[in-house]
Amino acid sequence: MxxxxxxxxxxxxxxxxxxxxxxxxxxxxxxxxxxxxxxxxxxxxxxxxxxxxxxxxxxxxxxxxxxxxxxxxxxxxxxxxxxxxxxxxxxxxxxxxxxxxxxxxxxxxAGDLFAFGISEPGNDLVLFGSRTEARPLGDGGYGFHGTKIFTSLSPAWTRLGTMGLDTSSPDAPKIVYGFISRDEPGYTIADDWDTLGMRASQSQTTVLDGAVAPASTVFRRLDPGPNPDPLVFAIFANFEILLAAVYTGVGRRALELGVEAAHRRTSMKAGGASYAQDPDIRWRLADAAIAQDAMNPQIDALAADLDALVDHGAQWFPKLVGLKVRATETARVVVDKAIRASGGSSYFAGNELGRLYRDVLAGLFHPSDDESAHSTVANALLGPLER
The missing domain is CATH 1.10.540.10 (Acyl-CoA dehydrogenase/oxidase, N-terminal domain)
Structure with missing residues (x-):
């Protein structure tokens, strides 16, 4: 190890x-x-x-x-x-x-590459509901029919983890989770990934038209809606912690680039001194560093708790969604401050900071989104809304 x-x-x-x-x-x-x-x-x-x-x-x-x-x-x-x-x-x-x-x-x-086929257009229930049909095949397997979006690794995955709603079994409705294989029929990958940022991920739309998850890969059938099943916790914990790590890494690089630019750029007004000596630039980059430094201990702490099997009970979910929102929003702020400190060259498409500015915006769209996260934390603090 x-x-x-x-x-x-x-x-x-x-x-x-x-x-x-x-x-x-x-x-x-x-x-x-x-x-x-x-x-x-x-x-x-x-x-x-x-x-x-x-x-x-x-x-x-x-x-x-x-x-x-x-x-x-x-x-x-x-x-x-x-x-x-x-x-x-x-x-x-x-x-x-x-x-x-x-x-x-x-x-x-053994070499398989796994991808997520979970997100769907118009499904703001995320894990708690599905627009995809999961049709039982009678042998424990399922055929999936529906559209999945933001399917990262589209050109290369060998196994796609997906879910759909079984409405025909005796105990229906159930949300069914299983894996389909790339070398089996029943799916189409659209060539539709032409985005503002995170372009190399090629997170294309995947249309399932009877793609089969055999019984050996169907690993959960859950009631729709919020569910205490350990799978729901496992997906939330891993997705939110590792997503926070990615965007914190983006912020880290942006800050490095901002510091480099401050040392490289010089001011005619200041007699040729570098912008690293400019009080406003120094304050802006220091402010970015203060925000950036707050993220590493939080990611470390929650990841270590996951390693140690710490039981936060119902508080796990507000901690996880809070981390995701904080990390993605902090990364946006840090990138923005680095660009402001770096001058007009960062506005060019080939500039690395310009690319990071586009990449970091993707953090807005990953679950849990800002509204969902605040609802989760509010419920933990104040209890559920009275109907």
Missing amino acids: TDVNDGFLSEELLSRIHERAAGHDRDNSFFDDDLDELKDAGYLTALVPAELGGAGLTFRQLAREQQRLAAAAPATALAVNMHLVWTGVAKTLRDRGDDALEFLLRDAA
């Missing part, structure tokens, strides 16, 4: 990934080369326990690595996050005595 103070990904690898990021953004291309190198480095098995053939990292270690990867290439980190979240969900369940997804850990160790 890697020591918590060591970096799993080498600086040389991160440097190569960083050098390619601008080209993938410019060309709207998938990060195949990054993915190959990350796979060769064993990063896709980071959370797979060593006894199952993986690297055996802790959640705390991985959250730190995702910050480093995101600082090098935000879209690469965000897309890889989806695979890492699934392996994290499996590990979270296994750590708590639930082996329903141990097959996923073994398959990840």
Whole structure:
């Protein structure tokens, strides 16, 4: 196991990934080369326990690595996050005595790449409802019919984790979770990813038209609505912590670029002195650093609690959604301050800060969104709304 103070990904690898990021953004291309190198480095098995053939990292270690990867290439980190979240969900369940997804850990160790086929257009219930039909096939398997959006890793996944609503079984309705395989029919991937930022993730729309999750990969059937099942907690915990790590990494890189620009730029008004000597620029970057520094301890603490099986009970969810909103909003603020300190060159499309400005906006759209997060925290503080 890697020591918590060591970096799993080498600086040389991160440097190569960083050098390619601008080209993938410019060309709207998938990060195949990054993915190959990350796979060769064993990063896709980071959370797979060593006894199952993986690297055996802790959640705390991985959250730190995702910050480093995101600082090098935000879209690469965000897309890889989806695979890492699934392996994290499996590990979270296994750590708590639930082996329903141990097959996923073994398959990840064997080379499978997992993607999320959960988000749907018009579904603000997220995990608690679905517009996709899950039709039972009579042998324990299901055929899925519906549209999934923001399916990161679209060009490369080998297994897609998805869910849909079973309305025809005797105990219906049930939300059904299972995995479909890329080499089986019943799905279409649209070539529709042409976005403002996070372009290399290629999170394309996936249309399911009878794609089959065999019985061996159907691992949960849950009642719709809020559910105490450990799977719901595992998805929330892994998604929110690792997502926070990615956007915190973006903020970290933006601050580095802002500092570099302050030292590089000079002021004619100040007789050629660098902007690092300008009181307003110094205050702005210091303000960004204060905001940025607040995130690392929070991510570390919640990831360590997940490792240690700490029971926060009902407080887990407000802690997790609060972390996600705080991380994504802080990253936006830090990037904005870095741009303000860096001058007009950051407005050009090829400028790295300009790219980070576009990339960081994607944080607005990941669950839990601002409204949902505030509702979760308000319910924890004040109790549910009286109807």
